[in-house]
Structure formats: structure tokens, C-alpha cells
Amino acid sequence: MASSRVGGAERVLSKCQSCIDEGNFYEAHQMYRTLSFRYKGQNKYAEAINLLYEGAYKLLQYNQHTSGADLALLLIDLLNTSLSPVTDDIIEKNYVQARYHLIHSTDGTNCAAMLIEHHVTKGYQSEADLFIAQAVLQYLCLQNKDTAQVVFNTYTKNHPDVEDGPPFYKPLLNFIWFLLLALEGGKVTVFTILCEKYQTSIKRDPTYREYLDRIGQLFFGLPPPKTQPQGMFGNLLQSLMGAGNDDDEDIMQQSTSSSQMSLSQVDLD
Template sequence: MAGVQRVLSKCQRCVDDGNFYEAHQMYRTLYFRYMNQKKYTEAVDLLYNGSLTLLKHNQYSSGADLAMLLIEVLKTSFSPVTEDTIDKIVDLFKNMHIDCPERQPFMAAAVFWSTGAGNQKKSGHPVLHQKFAIIFWQEKNYLQARYHFLHSSDGQTFSTMLIEFNIVKGYPSEVDLFLAQAVLQYLCLQNKDTAQSLFKCYTRDHPDVNDGPPFLFPLLNFLWFLLLALDGGKLPVFTVLCEKYETSINRDPLYKEYLDRIGQLFFGLPPRNNNQPGFLGNILQSLLEGQGQESGGADGHSSNRQSTGKTTHSMAAVELD
């Protein structure tokens, strides 16, 4: 223990004297010592403090190197996601310069670690995504902020960011489009509660949205009815909604892809068959099959279900994966 303290004191002197290369090497030496002894908690604290020290002295490459080693320790030790660990990761990320080449790889490694650290979300821990989203929002990087908010459970803060994004970067005619894409993508990710929270906060707080429902924007009325229909899960209701608001849905070609997936997840719609005439054709075909199943019994249901095939959809993979 005394030997470690001597090395740490020497590290601090190197930092004070501006000898950052030597300080970096000593941090790495102590890191290997801790790992050989399986002192993972000590290794995490060492790497966090060392990385933060170097980053605050604008030694971004060296600081990021220690930060990446911290993620390796978390993976090696199978450390669970905790509030303290998330705060350490986010603090280091925030102190990396926006143009630091290692910044994005560090974030990606942290998110990947969180997928296997007792977290059921394959896309990463929602709190970690939320913290990253807020940092990107503060940096006015709306697209990155939007991506990470989509993988969080914070619909209220996402709403505030999305309103600002629309006002700063969008057009008045796109007020409903900014919300619709996010709500539909949340539903594709099976995050119904956050989709409802986002819709409620956005329509309540956006200065260009009237008090509703009903709303002046037909697409917002569609979203409102859709969110209400989710709990019932009745395909005919979903079909009527999509037919009634087809003009609004057609404003963005991706909406039909999203709605096809939502139909499968929440309303029992089978995957689209390549021979079927598009999105509404898929829904109507399913309804016709359902009528035949009612007269044909349970065996007929199973046979029709299997005959639809298993076509997969692109569905804006960058946004949703």
C-alpha cells in the first residue's frame, strides 16, 4: 500500500511539473498491478482519477486511454451498472474534447459494457443513454441527442429537447413530424410508456400546438388515437385509424414501415408477405384471414399464420438498432 501511495505521489508531481507522458505511464503501471491482484474497485478508482486529471490538463489522448482501460476493468470484473459507475463514465466523456478521436469509441464501449452488466436492454442501459443524450443536447448536437434519448426512458426531457430542435432547425409545418417520428420509433422499440410521456409533454409544451385533443394537426390526432388503441390491441381499430389518416401517414415513407412493425408488436399483424400490395394491403389481408379463421377453427389460424412468411424490414436501422 505504501508503494502505491509513493507512485501516486510521484504521478501528481509529474502532473504538476507538466510531465504528462511519465504520469500516464505510471498510471498504467499501477493499473496492471491492481489487475494482477484482482483489485478491480481500486483499479476503477485509479483509472477514473488518472483519466480525469489528464483530461482536465488537455491530455485527451492519454486521458482517453485510461478511460478505455476503465471500461475494460468493468467488463473483466462483470461489474453491474450502478449510479456511481454511470456518473464516472459520463464525467469522463464530458471532459473529453468534442473533437477527441477516442471520444466516440469510449462512448460505444461504455454502452456495449452496459448491455451485458445485468441490463436487459440490448441497446444499452437507458440511464446511460439519457446522460449521453443530455451532454449532446448541451453541445447542440441534436441528432446524437435524439438517438440516445430514443434509447432512454426519459420522455419529458426528450420532449423539451425535441421542441427546441424543431424551433431551431425545423419549419413550422414540421411541428407534428418531429413528434410523430419519435413516438413511432419508441413504439417500434416496444417502449410504450415513454412514447406516451413524450406525446403528452410535447403537445402540452410546444408553443405552436393548440390545447388538445383534438389537435389542429391531423397527424397528432392519429398519434393520440393510436396510443389509446394500444391497450386494446384490436386489429380492426388499428386498420380504421390507418385508413382514416392515410394522407397524413403518407407524408413520410418511413411511417408505413414503422406502423407495419407496430401492427405486428401490438395488434397481432403478421409480417408482410412480398406478394401483398403494401402496408394497408397487409392489414386488410390479415383481417380477411381472421374472418376465415373464425369459421375454420384453431387449425386454420395456425396454417394461415405460417403462410405469411418472415420478411424482414430495414426500418431505419441506424436509428432503431
């Protein structure tokens, strides 16, 4: 009887693969589900876990996102049900894909945890500020300001290579901190001066200028750059021509919400 059941499972798996090869993804999806429930009912958790992982992986390879995600959710549920230990074999550590999905989420806490782990295991010590800066700028380009704030605060608080702040030792971290504060006031001159003061840090990654162009449009009402060579800074300065000298001249006196420090009390790096 036991050998008969094993042979039946192998035949189902073989048929699943044939369906995938022939493009019958729906049928393959249903067979993976059916067999996984059969394994689960027999308390064969290891077999069910391997099956669901294999099925989700293969379906996602063929861009069957809905079916692949369904099997992935069944896999997560099974891991919780079986109380299986979370090992490196279960988590693939695909930081690139994890980062992509977290940037499109509102889970700033777990995004920060992933960025810290990614940097500590894969990055150079000098790049601790680069990992978080790009994530915050991308969140802002997606108009997800609240999550950008959470991921920045969580990252800087928990990263072993980032000292207590603000202010921070690394200029790029101070720039991101000031930028998040500037979003609250929405004053274009604050944004402009920050970008001018931190040009050296911004130039460390050429994509930062593109992100900041977009952030200027979304949060400060700036028009898109007219020409590529002109870039963000020329566009910002042009937008200020004829704007007059009003209460924006006291920009460096704005209070921070977290530490009651003003921009005038902290030297810009």
C-alpha cells in the same frame, strides 16, 4: 514550481495523445482520469473540465465507448461540483445523437424537451407534428409504449406551435393520439381503420408505413407483409378476411381515457 507543474501536465497530455495514436486506449484513459483528479484537487475546474471533455471525445472517436462514457460521467460530476454555468460551449447541441440515445431510454420528458428545442431552433413551423410523430412511432417499435405516451403528452402540452388538445388541428397529431388509445384495446380493426383514415398524413414520411407494419405485428398480432408492393394496408385488410362481424363494429364508440371523448365524437381529419 508552478512552471514545473504546468510542464508536467503538458507532458502527461502529450503522452495521452501518444497512447491513443498507438492504440493503448486503456493507458490513455487512466492518465486522463489521474490528471483530472489532480486538477480537481487543485481547484482547477476549468482545466479539469477541458481535459475530461477532450479525453471523452477522443476515446469515443475510436469507439472506446466504456472509457469515453466513464470520462463523460466524470465531466458531468465535475460540472455539478464546480457549479459551472451551463453554456453553449459545454452543451454541443448535437440533436441527432441526443435523439438517438433518448429514443433508447425511458426519459420521455427530457426527450420531449429536446424535440421541442430541436424543432424550434432547426425545423420549419409546419413540421411540428413530424418531429413528435416519428419519435412516438420509434418508441412503439421498441415496445416502449409508456414512454411513447409520456413524450407525446409532454410535447403537445409544451410546444409553442401546438394548440391545446386533443383533438388537434394537425391531422397527424390526431392520428398519433388515436393510435396510442388503440393500443389499449388491441383491436386490429381499430388500427386498420385509423391507418385507412389517415393515409394522407401517413404518406408524408415513407418510413411511417414501415414503423406501422412493425407496430401492427407487435401490438395487434398482424403477420409481416408478404410482399413489399402490397405494403401495410393490403396486409391489414387480408388479416381481416373471414374475421366476422363482432363487437369490433362499434370501434368508434370507445372512450378515451384522458378526455372522455369517443372516436365517434371527433371527426377524423
